[in-house]
Ligand code: SF4
């Protein structure tokens with residue numbers, strides 16, 4: 001098969017369900033088949049202005065955000081678990097939280113055992129394209145047959161407005177220089193993949209006032225190249241994300257703007273309209289989660305539907321919760337910096353303060369904390385009877401340790417009022433009924 | 447004087463670790479630090495310290511005096527007065 005374009009859709013269809021079993025490539029499949037993302041790729045090689053690497057919020061539904069990174073062995077375990085719970089799981093993807101190709105070794109090291117154990121599952125990968133050309137052999141060699149490239153601009157002047165920097169050949173590069181290098185890599189990588197028969201999808205984030213004028217041109221170019229589908233997705237932007245666009249007050253497009261720009265895309269690439277902008281650790285059927293109805297409106301509005309299902313059993317009334325808060329007014333403290341936790345018993349709207357529990361500091365912020373892992377255990381012991389702990393931020397290790405003890409880490413209420421955080425967390429913990437759709441990856445959700 | 451320091455701002459993204467030419471970045475329990483005896487600020491390997499060049503978080507790497515190698519606003523492009531606290 002020399003290229004997807006020449007082989008045409010017919011052979012793609014007959015090619016062991018390459019399209020019709022992938023929920024992101026086929027709307028029909030999105031109702032029938034599940035897919036999961038394995039978050040094995042923490043590092044990134046550039047900064048997009050719609051992303052904030054620092055903000056590790058479990059309520060975020062943006063691609064690129066994940067609450068824990070898996071080692072390849074853990075990823076295999078996670079995949080196995082998911083297989084057991086989601087019999088219709090057909091696709092395992094690599095999407096972040098960084099760029100999979102900035103973590104090539106980890107991604108490929110995960111592909112090998114996953115493929116061996118689940119030979120029928122399709123592997124897919126999403127990338128910014130910066131390191132695509134040199135990764136094509138590895139992608140094909142590891143059996144990855146679907147690749148998504150995010151392509152937001154063809155004009156480097158526009159690209160310079162979208163990317164703060166790229167890391168390229170030992171230097172951080174910015175502006176038009178960076179955008180030009182990125183574009184060259186993306187286009188070279190795209191052609192190379194197509195020439196090898198890989199099914200390519202292109203994502204374009206529509207950023208009003210920045211790249212709206214580029215989208216139809218991108219659509220034409222990628223269609224002509226033989227890209228299978230094109231996904232024009234709305235920018236997700238809110239000040240609390242701390243992204244450049246969020247902070248600078250550049251909002252996402254309205255539904256009308258989105259439709260108008262999509263309408264200008266007349267190329268042969270299938271326009272994808274059922275995208276749910278999954279988190280990098282997502283699992284399940286696209287858009288089938290109702291968990292979020294219980295939570296404050298998700299950033300980005302109703303278009304964004306996280307697809308997690310919590311794995312934990314519902315918690316009985318009342319709920320015992322710990323809060324990392326210095327002031328007691330707002331959720332203002334990092335789990336690792338908390339010298340004490342405030343303990344509350346919550347039942348409906350009734351919130352009862354039970355006092356404070358002092359714990360030795362888990363991380364002093366210097367070299368010593370490496371030797372002080374036992375302090376984490378002290379903290380965990382002090383919280384042993386709590387069902388959840390609310391903090392502004394939390395590191396990966398304590399996050400995992402809390403989950404392992406059945407304590408829900410909650411970091412989505414950073415800087416909000418303690419009372420509100422308590423109320424919502426209790427509600428959330430109690431609402432975890434038996435899932436209609438089995439849940440696979442719980443790492444991201446509390 | 448030479449060695450750099452990783453601070454609590456580090457998000458454990460692993461970007462710096464594989465590109466340090468001296469293997470100076472040590473990781474234990476997702477806590478990253480720079481071994482001061484191994485770090486040369488990349489002298490002889492690159493013009494600029496490689497960890498600083500790739501790190502996505504302002505303030506995550508400082509010099510020995512504690513001043514940020516990537517000061518606020520330099521990576522996100524967000525003007526200083528608008529940077530969320
Ligand atoms: S400055 Fe260079 S030698 Fe020092 S830790 Fe960073 S990458 Fe390694």
Ligand code: SF4
Pocket residue numbers: 452455456457458459460461462463478497500501502503506507
């Ligand atoms: S690149 Fe920066 S944030 Fe990432 S691990 Fe290294 S020091 Fe931490």
